[in-house]
Amino acid sequence: MVSVPMDGAVVQPSQEVTMHALTNGKTRRSASEWREILDRFHRSGLSARAFCKRESLVVGTFHRWRKQLATDGDAEARGPEFVEVASSGERFPAFWAVEVELPDGRILRMRG
DSSP: OEEOOSSSSOOOGGGOOEEEEOTTSOEEOOHHHHHHHHHHHHHHOOOHHHHHHHHTOOHHHHHHHHHHHHHHHHHHHHOOSOOOOOOOSOOOOSSOEEEEEOTTSOEEEEEO
């Protein structure tokens, strides 16, 4: 592993950014490393292109990780994907219907 300061500042051991240098000259970073990079970008006040140039990052990779981590954050903010629905103990009638409105406006209808 290679440990280097990304913004030219003096880096304390607890602040080191670890990267994995590949044999093809590219650098592989973890999601947590990209979160740190994106935090620095937001604090920098620079455009994405200027920040990537300063940090020696590929602009396309930067945008892909920015989108990916934003999507992950949205999923975490939404909460659980499934919620258990308990029966009241009563028998279901011969005919039943359930309607669920999804966040994007689509409606899921089930009948039995």
